Structures are given as structure tokens and as C-alpha cells.
Ligand SMILES: Cc1cc2nc3c(=O)[nH]c(=O)nc-3n(C[C@H](O)[C@H](O)[C@H](O)COP(=O)(O)OP(=O)(O)OC[C@H]3O[C@@H](n4cnc5c(N)ncnc54)[C@H](O)[C@@H]3O)c2cc1C
């Protein structure tokens with residue numbers, strides 16, 4: 001069968017769309033697209049459902065609002081509530097969150113894998129050598145390599161200077177890009193298609209191998225036959241206006257794979273009454289909450305030139321923190337800058353002199369996800385006091401790094417501290433303040449654990465082969481199944497686990 | 507859902523206070539010089555209902571808070587610019603989280619419109635990739 005990406009505009013006049021495939025996949029992000037790549041190239045017929053639109057390169061603009069509107073979930077307004085509000089950032093389009101991500105590639109740390117083996121009994125199900133074999137293939141196919149000097153830009157090279165001066169480990173970030181031009185637009189969607197996000201890599205590759213993608217078409221329910229998952233029902237829906245189109249019914253001859261992300265996967269399962277018995281569905285939400293520190297330099301930094309994220313330090317990984325550069329677009333910088341009125345306008349005028357680096361915390365906190373009122377999503381998340389102490393230390397270390405790199409001032413972005421500081425000592429009051437998330441503005445972009453993998457239906461949602469305990473033929477293959485967070489960026493691990501799950505279906 | 511014209515004016519004053527025009531040593535453009543009213547239309551058309559409802563509630567709160575914040579029995583738009591700035595600054599320093607998030611909310615919403623405009627980005631020193639304004643901005647005001 002010939003592959004295609006079908007959207008609402010293509011089928012508006014039809015009453016109903018019917019299709020059948022060996023495997024039906026819900027979600028076209030890191031997990032779903034990778035599984036489609038494996039299955040189609042093994043000769044299986046695949047259909048994918050995607051709630052968001054298929055955004056073409058020429059439609060991408062450089063302003064954040066246009067990107068929020070067409071590519072991000074909830075226009076970037078999805079938040080978790082706890083003591084503080086934490087934006088929970090996700091993509092919603094063909095390619096999922098990989099379409100807006102920073103292209104940072106990491107393999108799951110062996111220490112994390114050992115924990116999964118020892119505490120969760122998953123060593124046999126997810127052998128590390130198998131994962132390494134898959135990462136090698138992913139590296140090749142997605143052009144993974146260290147950020148080249150030619151696109152480093154100053155925001156990234158300044159962090160290198162800082163690590164060298166302070167004697168801490170740092171490295172060029174390994175990224176999945178081919179011919180990156182260093183336009184620092186990764187979060188708006190790469191305008192030149194150089195980042196090998198799923199919308200330019202595994203989705204088109206799977207379509208070329210025959211996959212049909214129903215985009216702007218959220219999956220709604222499952223078809224079951226003789227106690228097995230046997231298909232998916234969705235309905236076309238304009239992501240912006242909500243206008244509805246025809247219903248889509250796709251029969252699955254072999255399996256249904258759920259890859260809708262650690263937020264939407266548990267919602268889909270709960271709506272279909274699958275996996276609710278163990279009491280863990282939608283619970284145990286883990287994340288890597290992070291915050292940014294801004295440095296002001298005398299010389300221009302021009303963070304809009306260079307790889308969006310090109311340098312990092314995992315020196316303090318054992319202390320649950322990781323540092324990375326991030327070229328913050330002007331809209332987000334303006335929201336983050338401390339001033340109001342003329343002070344803000346002066347800060348904006350020195351945008352070209354700002355460097356922005358972030359700390360992400362391997363937080364121990366567990367949150368939850370459930371359906372909210374009026375069809376919304378309710379996400380609860382609150383960092384623990386210990387997590388906050390890690391964040392405080394991370395902000396202090398980033399501040400030291402900024403000064404070591406030559407910053408004239410640092411804008412720590414912490415409630416109760418001066419807007420701008422000229423020495424690390426001025427951070428001291430932070431350590432006398434209560435361990436309270438409301439001191440910071442944090443975001444969460446890496447999400448895990450809401451449909452746990454385990455050996456028993458009493459304490460997990462899926463078994464070691466990714467199949468749900470409740471419904472044979474239904475597999476969960478995204479980071480919902482991860483028993484813990486990892487302390488490094490997750491895309492490569494998500495792809496590897498999805499690859500493994502797909503291979504086992506062939 | 508459309509807003510009353512007085513609510514739109516209140517929000518315009520908030521954005522103009524946060525983003526004044528012609529700041530010495532700062533940007534020359536301010537909220538008054540760009541079509542923030544059209545950005546509000548865009549927000550109302552596209553943003554989730556809870557966001558626009560929340561923003562509307564916050565506009566009311568800010569409009570009627572000056573008495574409690576700086577002891578002036580006036581609405582926020584009726585204050586002099588210096589006083590409006592003092593209100594925002596005081597709210598921003600509050601020990602109550604929800605209160606100090608008020609100015610941040612308006613700054614964040616305003617930023618999505620204002621700082622996304624090529625003319626503003628050019629003033630910020632960016633090498634602007636899109637020379638045309640986003641759809642919502644249409645033709646720039648004369
Ligand atoms: C700003 C940002 C930067 C990031 N940077 C990095 C980075 O540099 N490196 C890294 O490793 N990770 C990064 N991440 C995280 C990484 O991109 C995600 O962890 C990863 O993409 C998650 O993969 P996924 O397949 O689980 O979900 P997603 O990639 O989010 O894909 C899920 C897809 O399913 C769709 N969907 C949901 N519900 C339905 C439904 N009912 N029917 C049909 N479709 C549905 C969604 O619209 C979405 O497209 C970043 C994340 C963000 C937000």
C-alpha cells in the first residue's frame with residue numbers, strides 16, 4: 001500500500017474513513033515514529049494516528065507565538081500545579097515533541113539502567129547490550145555527533161570557558177542534526193530541516209515505506225475483539241478551532257502501540273478503562289524540572305547565532321543536576337527578565353549581551369496526571385524539599401560559572417534576591433530561605449513513569465514486553481513505562497525502548 | 507469570547523506600563539507603537555479558555571488593586587505612570603506567590619506578541635529571520 005500523510009482538509013467531505021494495518025500506532029513522536037521505522041522496514045503495514053497537524057518547513061516562523069500555535073501542545077500553556085505552577089512543555093504535531101526539542105542526545109546512564117534492573121527487575125527485559133546495539137543504529141541514521149565548532153556560537157563557547165576555568169567536566173553536546181546552520185531556532189521548529197526530528201526523519205521514512213499517517217486526528221478509543229486490542233477509532237479535528245471531521249476506524253491485525261507521551265498515554269488508558277486496577281496509572285509522574293540563569297556580558301554574546309544547545313556539563317550528575325546552554329528566544333527572555341517598565345526596556349536592549357544557561361534536576365518528586373474538567377488535563381507536580389535544595393545549589397553553580405566566563409552581572413531569577421548580582425556571595429540569602437518551589441520559575445520538559453512497566457499486574461500497567469496486563473495486543477512504548485527519570489535528556493532512550501518493543505513484534 | 511472595550515483598554519494600559527515607548531538607553535518601540543490590540547484578538551481566538559478567563563480575572567484584580575497596594579483610591583488606568591509602575595513593582599515583590607505572579611503573567615502574555623515582532627526584534631539587536639510580521643499583526647500601524 002502507498003504511504004501518505006492525510007489531514008482534515010483532505011477528507012472533510014467524507015462521512016467516515018476505514019483502514020486496516022498490521023500495526024496501528026498512536027502518536028508520531030520519538031516513540032511512535034521510531035516504532036513505525038522498525039515495523040515498516042520489516043515489511044509490516046502501519047497506520048499512525050496524530051492529534052496535531054503536519055507542519056511543513058515553509059510554515060515555520062521564527063516567532064514563538066506562531067510556533068506555540070501550530071506546533072506546541074495547548075499553545076505552550078499546559079501547566080502542572082503544586083505549590084508553584086510549572087509549565088509542562090510538549091509538542092503536538094507530526095513528529096511530536098522532537099519537533100521543538102534541543103536535539104540533545106544521550107544514552108541512558110548505566111547507573112540508571114542498573115537501578116531499573118535491581119529495583120524494578122527489568123534487566124532481562126531491557127538488556128543494556130541490546131540498547132547499545134540500537135543506539136549505534138540510531139546514531140548513524142539520525143546523524144548524531146558533537147556540535148561542530150563552526151556553529152558553536154558564544155553562548156555555548158562561554159560555558160566551555162567556564163568549565164575550563166573552574167576545572168569541571170564539560171563537553172560539546174552530541175546532537176541529531178545534519179548540516180546544522182546554527183540558527184538557534186530549535187524550539188520554534190528547525191526552519192531548515194537540519195535537526196533530525198521525527199517529522200523529517202522516521203515519519204517520512206515510514207511513509208515512504210507505506211505507512212499512512214492520519215494527522216489532526218486524535219485517537220479516541222480502542223476496538224477489541226475476543227479480549228484483544230484489534231484497532232483504534234479516532235476522529236479528525238482541527239487542532240486550533242476544534243472543528244470536527246469524519247470518524248476514522250482502523251483495524252489492527254497484529255497490535256496497537258500507544259506512544260502518545262507520558263501525559264496523554266495515561267489519559268487514553270484511563271478513558272478506555274485499561275490499567276486502572278493497580279492504582280499506579282497516571283501516578284508516579286517524574287520529570288527533570290529546570291530553571292535558567294541569565295548572565296550579562298560586556299561583549300556581545302548573540303545567543304541567536306549558534307546551535308540552540310551546544311555545550312553541557314554532567315560533572316555533578318551524581319548530585320542530581322545537569323547544566324546545559326540554551327539560546328532563549330526574545331519572547332521567553334522578556335518573560336524571564338526581572339525588570340518592569342523602563343528597566344525592562346533597557347534589559348531588552350541588551351539582549352545581544354545576554355547568555356542563558358539552564359540547570360535540570362533529576363528530581364525525586366512524583367506527580368500525577370488525570371483528566372481535568374471540560375476535557376482538559378490535570379497535572380499535579382511539586383518538587384520535594386530535597387529537590388529544591390539541589391536546584392538552589394544548581395543555580396549557585398551556574399552563577400559561579402557565569403562569573404568565571406566573564407559575566408559582568410548575573411540575573412538569578414530567584415524571588416527575594418536582587419534582580420542583578422555582581423558576585424556569587426549575593427546569593428547567600430537563597431540558602432537561608434525555605435526550600436520552596438515558589439522561589440523559582442521552573443519548567444518541566446522530560447516526563448516519565450505514568451504507565452509503569454513491571455512484572456505484576458498488581459503494581460504496574462505493562463509487562464516487561466511492553467504489553468498491557470489488562471488487554472493483550474495493546475502495547476505502551478513511550479516514556480510512560482520508564483520506572484524512573486534519568487538525569488539526562490531522554491529522546492534517545494525513548495527511541496531505543498520503542499525500537500526494542502517494535503522489534504519484538506516482528 | 508470577546509472582552510468589553512473597557513477591559514481591552516485596561517489591558518492596553520497594563521501593557522503600556524510594562525512596555526513604555528522611547529526609554530532612554532532602552533528600546534524606542536513600546537506597546538503603544540505596535541498592534542497589541544490585534545494580539546489580544548489573537549489570544550482570545552486561540553488560547554485555551556482557562557488562560558483567557560484567568561487573564562480577564564487578573565485584569566480586573568489589577569485594575570481595582572491600587573487602594574490596597576499603594577493606598578490610592580483610583581483604578582490602575584487612572585493612576586499616573588509612575589504610580590502604575592509602583593503598583594506593579596510592589597505586586598512583583600509580594601511574599602504571596604499568586605500576587606507576585608500577576609505582573610509576570612502580563613509580561614509573559616505581552617512578550618508573546620511584542621517581542622515576536624520583527625521590528626522589536628531588530629531593535630533588540632537580533633538578526634531577524636522573518637522580515638514579515640506574524641499573521642496576527644497584519645500591516646504595522648502607520
Ligand atoms: C522544549 C523541549 C526541549 C527538549 N529537548 C530535548 C533534547 O534536546 N533532547 C532530548 O533527548 N529530549 C528533549 N526533550 C524531550 C523529548 O523531546 C521528549 O521526551 C520526547 O519527544 C518524548 O517522546 P514521546 O514519543 O513519548 O512523546 P512526544 O514526542 O511528545 O510524541 C507524542 C505524540 O503523540 C500525540 N498524541 C497525543 N495524544 C494523542 C492521541 N490521543 N491521538 C493521536 N496522537 C496523540 C502528540 O500530539 C504527540 O505528537 C525536550 C522537550 C521539550 C518540551
Ligand code: SF4
Pocket residue numbers: 103177179180181182183184185186187189190191192193194195306307308
Ligand atoms: S540550531 Fe538552527 S539549524 Fe541547527 S538544528 Fe537548531 S534550528 Fe536547525
